[in-house]
Amino acid sequence: MQIAKKYFTEGLIQLTILLSLIGVRVDIDSYLSGYYSPLTEINLGASSAYIQTPFHISRDTLDGYSVHPKCPELDYFFASRRLLDEVRTLGSPRFPTQLSAWLVHQVSATDKADSGPSTSNSTDSNTGLESPEDEARDVSEHLPASGQEVCQTNPELGQGPCGAGACGFLKEDVDAKVKEEEEPALLTQLAHSSTLEQESLLEGITALSNPTRHHPLTIDLDQHWSNLLSVTDLDDLDSLVTERLPDLDADITSAISHDVSLHDAMVSSAGVFDVASGRTESRTINQQRTLFQLESTGSSHSDASPGMALGLAALPFASVCNLSGNVSSHTTLGGCLDEAVFDQINQLGLEGLDTMDTQLMDCLESIDPRVLEDLDSDSGLSLESSSGGPVSPGSSEMSSSSSSYCEDECGATGYSSEVDSLPSKGIMDYSSVWSPVDPTESVWHDHSYSSPPFLNQPSVTLSHKSIKEEPLSDDDDGQQLEERELSRDELRARAMCIPFSVLQIVNMPVEEFLEVLDGHDFSPEQVTLLRDIRRRGKNKLAAQNCRKRKLDAITGLQEEVDRLRAQRDRLLREKQLTAKTMGAVGQQIKQLTRDVLARLRDDSGRPLNPDRFTLQCGANGRVVVQPVRRPVVSTTAGNKTDKRKKEKKQ
DNA sequence: CAACCATGTCATCAC
DNA sequence: ATGTGATGACATGGT
Structure with missing residues (x-):
């Protein structure tokens, strides 16, 4: 299983590289993380093969995966060939079989004309008149079952730099790799599949050996892909398959005739694979029906009722094994379906947070960052020292996650450390006068600390008002309110003729604070008040940080409780399904044993x-x-x- | 007017 | 020894 997984992962990466060569981006990490459908193609538009905006590079690198970035240069062809050679040098069972499946999936040019107007014009009618974008679209849309046909129907593809690379790639890989790499991959599956699956796979190998049968080849490729996925532990894919199972009752030919084009697959990324995987599964089921005529249709629906199980009890043992396999798969599928649902919910939640952050940042970008900081700090230091530092405790609210940790870094500590630069300047201006400067200036560039007592009082009021009200409004009522609320330490400082604002007292470094205490001949009462103001101010910030941390901790714990509760429910459902499956299988085995012994x-x-x-x-x-x-x-x-x-x- | 919440303050501990 | 952050407990004011 691990080997198959490894091969699958390597192959998926190779597939990503190969698909990127023709301008198609495969979201590999989303599959590897197990959240989405195995292949999620993001269409870059009709001209994706030529205009390749490397918009996803940052994401791929952010997630830690090194998905091959697209090459927008005009010498793309040479880079493509070089990369292709590098890919070919890679050993191990390769994944391009899946690429072949995708390519084989493509509706041929003739079929495309019948498929509808959603796609581009046929290459025959627009030869020489198409823009490079149209050519690129044709490359992606009219890829028939064989690369040779591609080059025949689109002889002009070689004119474009990327078209040449894509054509060459198809021409060399589709025919060759289908033959060369299918059987090793199938053998790998045989090593990990049940006897019944091996028989079906052997059927697929037999069909592959016949080069004239293109449709069966397509079937086997799809089946191969499906079986390969089933070998791995990526069960969420199975859940997707299971969801589509009831809708999949068409025969093989109809499944082929309704094959999805690459364009369709690229337009709707998520839902497309449901259809594709569903059809793949339908072919698998149909083929199994041909192999085992006695297989009940109920098994395909994974109904593990005992009645059904008894009804199938007379089947050959192999078919029962197949049934049990289906049933067990349903067990895992059910659980993984739940898991997928929860994961998707979680993912939606994260995406919601992302959008919220984006919207919030958009709004914030239109506002003066200083005002934002004031607003932010307003929630924190609400009274005399409310201006706060550039990094107030409230700033940590900007981050939706790990805020508690950030608070330790950006909270009171950042508050004090960031504003430490202020007093140093202020001490230089001890003799200067408090001036009714701009509120934000008072917060960020307040160099006037000392002042005569007769100027100190209004300055303090203005300073505080600027701190509290300026970001919100210049309302006179608010000013009066602030004057009434600022009091306490600020009023005490005023009463004691202390030429410093509370903000300055609180935020100045301890060295400077000690210098102030020593250099101003303060009375012991003044010194005590200064120390108390400083202590209270710092403790106020500490209390705010502490409360915020507490709230974050509570929120985080609540989320964890919800998550664990959902996980418990999912596990319980999975356990029930497993028990039911085990009972059904036991009944079948018992009935089979009786039948055998009776004979x-x-x-x-x-x-x-x-x-x-x-x-x-x-x-x-x-x-x-x-x-x-x-x-x-x-x-x-x-x-x-x-x-x-x-x-x-x- | 009680309940609740937000905030400030104090005391205490740890670093 | 001192400064400071963290935190529980309490006080206060608003809703």
Whole structure:
């Protein structure tokens, strides 16, 4: 399983590189993370093959995956060939079989004309008149089952730099790799699949050996892809397949005739794979039906009811194994479906946060950052020192996550450290006068600390008003309110003729604070007040940070509780499904055993008693008939205990 | 007017 | 020893 997973991952990366060569982007990391459908193609537009905006590079690098970035240069062809060679040098069972499947999936040019107007014009009618974008679209849309056909129907593709690369790639890979790499990959599957799956896969190999049959080739490729996915543990894909199972009752030919074009696949990324995977699964089911005519349709719906199980009890053992496989797959599918739902919900939540952040940042960008900082700090230091530093505790609210950690870094600590630069300037201006400067200036560039007492009072009021009200409004009522609220330490400082604002007292570094205490001949009461103001101011910030941390912790814990609760529910449902499946399989095995034993005869020609014999499957796959082990051991043990008791009595 | 919430303040501890 | 952050507890004011 791990080997298959490894091969699958490597192949997926190679597929991504190859698809990027023709201008198609495959969201590989989303699949590897298990959140989305295995292949999510993002169409860059009709001209994606030529105009390749590397918009996803940042995301790919952000997520830690090194998806091959697209090359927008005009010498793209040479880079493509070089990369293609590099890909070819890669060893191991390759994944391009899936690429082949995608390419084989393409509706041919003739079929495309019948498919509808949603796609571009046919290349035959627009030869030489198409823009490079149209050519690129044709490359992606009219890729027929064989690369040779591509080059025949689109001979002008070689004119474009990317078209040449794409054509060359198709021409060399589709025909060659389908033959060369299908069988090793299938053999890999055979090593990990059940007997029934092996038979079906062998059928696929047999079909592959016939080069004239293109449609069966398509079927097998799709089946191969489906089986390969089923080998891995990426069960969310199975859930997607299961969702489509009831809708998949068409025969193989209809499935092929309704094959999805690459254009369709690229237009709707998420839903497309549902359709594609569903059809793939339908072909698999249909082929299994041809192999095992007795298979019930109920099995395809993974209904694990005991009645169904008993109804299938008379089937050959292999079919029962197939049934059990389906049932068990349903078990995992159900659980993984739930998991997928929860993961998608979580993902939606994250996306919502992203959009919220984006909107918020858009709004914030139109506002003066200083005003924002004031607003931010307003929620924090609301009273005398409300201006706060450039990094107030409230600033941590900007980050939706890990705010508690950020607060430690950006909260009170940042508050004090960031504003540390202010007093240093202010001390230089000790003799200067408090001036009714711009509020934001008072917050950020306030160099006037000391002032005569007769100027200190209005300056303090203005300073505080600027701190509190300027970002919001210049309302006089608000000013009066602020004057009434600022009081306490600020009023005390005023009353004690302290030529510093509370903000300055709180934010100045301790060295400068000590210098102020030593250099101004303050009375002991003034020194005490200064120390109290500083202590209270810092403690106020600390309290705000502490409360915010507490709230964040509560929020985080609540989210974790919800997540764990959802996980518990999912596991319980999965457990119930598993139990039901196990019961059904047990019934089937029991019924099968009875059927087999009823057809066997002992030495005297009498049928074996199902109550006395059972079937045992050895490790080598050999099935042997064994007599039922009666609970003789317990009886003998009971006899022994009785004997011991008797001995003790004696 | 009680309940609740937000905020400030104090005391205390730890670093 | 001192400064400072963190935090519980309490006070206060608004809703």
